[in-house]
Amino acid sequence: MTAEDTREAYSKLLEVFREDEIDAPNVELMLNRVRQFREVAGKAGVRGLSSVELAALDSHICKAIGARVKRSLPLDWTPYHSLAEYVGRHRSPSTELFTTNYDMLLEEALEHQQVPYFDGFVGSSRPFLDQKAIEDGEVPQRWARLWKLHGSINWRFNKTSKVVVRTDRQEDGDELLIHPSHLKYDESRRMPYLVMADRLKTFLKRGERPVALFILGYSFGDEHINEALIDCLRSNPSAACFAIQYDALSRYPAAVKLATENSNLSVMAKDRAVIRRREAGWLMRPTGDVAALADIFTAGPEAAGTDSDAPRPCEFEIGNFARFGDLLRLVSSTVAEAR
Incomplete structure (x- = not known):
């Protein structure tokens, strides 16, 4: 056309x-x-x-x-580098990264920090998606796991071979494989989406140790992911999920509804939070909390005629990816100094 x-x-x-x-x-x-x-x-x-x-x-x-x-990270340090640095210093067999983004920024940051990772593909010329390797998890324990739930701008589905590959090189029969939601594709095309979603389920259902999932920048707009997330949290009471949001809590009605129905899902927005099914605003004491929590909260204006140390509203800043990166870098530096 x-x-x-x-x-x-x-x-x-x-x-x-x-x-x-x-x-x-x-x-x-x-x-x-x-x-x-x-x-x-x-x-x-x-x-x-x-x-x-x-x-x-x-x-x-x-x-x-x-x-x-299709963008590259700038030469200066970014929150992606901070996240990759944190993963590199704290990596364990249980370190898994899930993203709904199509871009390559997380891969670029991990490679910049020389953090080995497995994303489900094996090979060199046109790496192919290996479902058995994903399910078995038989990769070196020091490798992080990276799962792209909605696909990627360098995933392609070949209509002739019915194979999913990771490559920037277009060949005859290739189509970009981007999954914005769960649809009834033919089995070969649908397989990557389901396999990646299964990895999220497996992570949350891990029963031999407590599981913590931190979510940043996801507005709970994918019903299939939401369903998988909630089912797993309900089946594993020891799992905890913390959804950190950028804006005011009122902007995330779907997340609020799920959090008020499930005690191990906490939604932490800029002005308010839902923790253990209860919604309330953030409060801090100016004299004691500001110094200790300055990298996480911003104190609000002091009300006239009130006790100077009385709790007053504050804002949770970690939903801003830049501030989240700053916090991770601070934690990484602290751990490095302790060692």
Whole structure:
């Protein structure tokens, strides 16, 4: 299809959303809808979109996502470097990283810090996804594990071989493999998503030791991940999950609902938190807490006519990835000095 044809197909897709009273669909919602239509389109098409148009839109949207997120880390130190440094110094067989991001920034940071990791792929020329290696977990214990729940801009599915590979090199039959949500793909295309989700379940269900999962930057918008997360937390009471959010608590209604129903899920937002199913605002004492918690909280203004040491509202800052990185670097430095 020509660029003009793709623009026309895109206009038709936007009209579909207008008919469904969805005013501002994001790119992931568009990709979901296109793939749902492709499953049933056949030769007749769906809602004015032909199978050819739907295939072109799928490819165009994936390429647009890739172009948008294909960035490299700056030369200066970043929170990604802090996270990689922390993982490198505290790595153990239980260190696992889960991300819904498509970008390569976490991989780049781990490699910069020379932290070995396994992401499910094996090989050199066109590394392939090895499901058995993922399930068996037979990789060196000092390696971190990295699981990309929604795929990556360098994952490709070859329509001819039905193999999922990790490569930047495009070959005949390759399609970018980006999973914005759980869809009923054919088995080969769906397999990576399910395998990665299973890794999250396995991590949370680990019963031989207490499990702690720290979540940063996830707004609980993927129902399939939410379901897996909650099922595992309920089946393993010793597991604890801390969802650290950037903005005010009111911006995360789905997370709040889940936290008020599950005591081992805590949601910690800038102004308020839900901990052990109870919601409240943050408070700190100016004289004692400010010095001890200055890297984590920001004290609010002192109320006129009140006791100078009376608890007053404060803001939780770790939801800001930059502040989170600062905290990790501080912890890493402290541990290094102690050794």
